[in-house]
Amino acid sequence: MNTDCDYSSAYVSLCTNTDLVGHGMTFTIGRGNDIVCMAIKEVAARLVGKDTEELFADMGKTWDWLVADPQLRWIGPEKGVIHIATGAVNNAVWDLFARTRQKPLWKLIVDMSPEEIVRSTTFRYITDALTPAEALDILKSNDSGKKEREQTVKQVGYPAYVTSAGWLGYSDEKIATLTKEAISHGFNHFKMKVGADQADDLRRGRLIRSLIDDPSLLPSGTKARDPNSAELKGKNAGPTGAVLMIDANQVWDVEEAVEYVRGLQEIKPWFIEEPTAPDDIFGHANIRRYLAPYGIGVATGEHAHNRIVFKQLFQAEAIDVCQIDSCRLAGVSEVLSVLLMAKKYGVPVCPHAGGVGLCEYVIHLSLIDYIAISGSMERNVLEYVDHLHEHFLYPCSINDKGRYNVPTNPLEGYSIEMHKSSIAEFSWPAGSYWMSAKEKGQVPQ
Numbered sequence: 375m376n377t378d379c380d381y382s383s384a385y386v387s388l389c390t391n392t393d394l395v396g397h398g399m400t401f402t403i404g405r406g407n408d409i410v411c412m413a414i415k416e417v418a419a420r421l422v423g424k425d426t427e428e429l430f431a432d433m434g435k436t437w438d439w440l441v442a443d444p445q446l447r448w449i450g451p452e453k454g455v456i457h458i459a460t461g462a463v464n465n466a467v468w469d470l471f472a473r474t475r476q477k478p479l480w481k482l483i484v485d486m487s488p489e490e491i492v493r494s495t496t497f498r499y500i501t502d503a504l505t506p507a508e509a510l511d512i513l514k515s516n517d518s519g520k521k522e523r524e525q526t527v528k529q530v531g532y533p534a535y536v537t538s539a540g541w542l543g544y545s546d547e548k549i550a551t552l553t554k555e556a557i558s559h560g561f562n563h564f565k566m567k568v569g570a571d572q573a574d575d576l577r578r579g580r581l582i583r584s585l586i587d588d589p590s591l592l593p594s595g596t597k598a599r600d601p602n603s604a605e606l607k608g609k610n611a612g613p614t615g616a617v618l619m620i621d622a623n624q625v626w627d628v629e630e631a632v633e634y635v636r637g638l639q640e641i642k643p644w645f646i647e648e649p650t651a652p653d654d655i656f657g658h659a660n661i662r663r664y665l666a667p668y669g670i671g672v673a674t675g676e677h678a679h680n681r682i683v684f685k686q687l688f689q690a691e692a693i694d695v696c697q698i699d700s701c702r703l704a705g706v707s708e709v710l711s712v713l714l715m716a717k718k719y720g721v722p723v724c725p726h727a728g729g730v731g732l733c734e735y736v737i738h739l740s741l742i743d744y745i746a747i748s749g750s751m752e753r754n755v756l757e758y759v760d761h762l763h764e765h766f767l768y769p770c771s772i773n774d775k776g777r778y779n780v781p782t783n784p785l786e787g788y789s790i791e792m793h794k795s796s797i798a799e800f801s802w803p804a805g806s807y808w809m810s811a812k813e814k815g816q817v818p819q
């Protein structure tokens with residue numbers, strides 16, 4: 375589905391009358407990025423002349439202001455280009471806020487009182503699923519354990535999984551090498567792409583399973599995990615405690631999805647990700663219902679364009695795993711509303727990542743979820759791809775147990791600031807990379 379990707383970023387810097395600058399971005403996969411940049415300029419213009427402390431004092435109200443331009447609203451509302459542009463801008467405001475307080479973004483939020491977090495969250499159109507009073511109860515019930523959880527996650531890291539081994543089109547040799555490499559780095563959740571050819575998917579799936587289920591490949595000193603432990607129960611873990619997930623990137627109709635995935639039962643996936651159109655809530659609910667007897671769950675969210683879609687996915691019991699995206703949702707204030715709903719509906723949040731900057735963003739969101747909202751990271755896994763981190767001033771990192779390290783630099787805000795040199799090189803169309811490609815006649819149409 376997502377062929378010929380040219381990983382791109384629509385990037386925004388909000389300048390103030392001091393040295394402080396807030397950075398935000400949203401991810402795209404190539405053409406269309408400049409359309410998002412135009413939309414960002416329109417949305418960000420609403421902030422010009424505002425007092426930053428007034429914006430920070432009520433981040434829920436600030437979010438409402440960003441989405442309230444009546445003419446821009448017409449080209450949404452709250453979906454598509456205008457919404458991901460709002461995501462970039464809202465994230466930049468949050469980045470600025472965190473920098474003024476000299477805390478990483480996650481720390482800024484977990485240090486807030488339950489009342490402040492509720493005030494920072496957008497509730498419009500979701501109060502039939504979650505009221506501010508219910509959100510406050512959730513946050514208050516977890517408030518006393520925040521310090522302890524913060525210490526724990528700083529010590530052990532946040533659980534992650536890898537996608538890089540299972541891309542379509544890789545040779546068996548490359549799949550085997552990348553899978554073994556991921557095992558040696560301590561990962562025990564692995565994802566592969568499916569949907570182009572069932573026989574090919576089965577062959578690749580058998581290969582990956584044969585490696586991740588092999589105790590002799592575990593890193594020295596690592597023991598097999600119990601597939602029936604609380605962490606792994608219901609995930610179809612193999613004898614070493616390894617879990618396989620599959621991702622179709624929306625290729626099927628509903629019945630086709632059920633048929634196809636049933637045919638992959640042998641490779642024991644925990645869930646099928648994005649089996650069908652991202653807007654089809656009942657479709658996902660039906661797929662989940664028909665796959666349940668086969669022990670295969672349903673996950674989606676990277677293309678769920680706002681909190682209302684997530685609300686309906688929860689209400690329709692359509693998903694086993696909630697995969698928020700940090701910049702398809704319109705920034706942190708909308709993400710908070712989905713994290714709180716997921717907690718109420720008992721669905722674990724395993725954020726989407728991998729593209730430019732997404733891994734940098736999402737570790738903050740998973741930390742907020744664990745420390746302040748769900749209180750658990752036992753069954754969660756955060757997507758990780760070792761790709762493009764070198765463009766960021768504060769790149770994310772993984773420890774030797776295959777878990778995300780906690781960002782701790784007080785100056786990093788939301789960790790999304792890019793190196794000036796990367797921006798100069800890769801800005802479209804005048805960056806040095808594109809200019810030299812043009813000279814060689816290699817600029818894509």
Ligand SMILES: [Mg+2]
Pocket residue numbers: 621623647648676
């Ligand atoms: Mg995916």
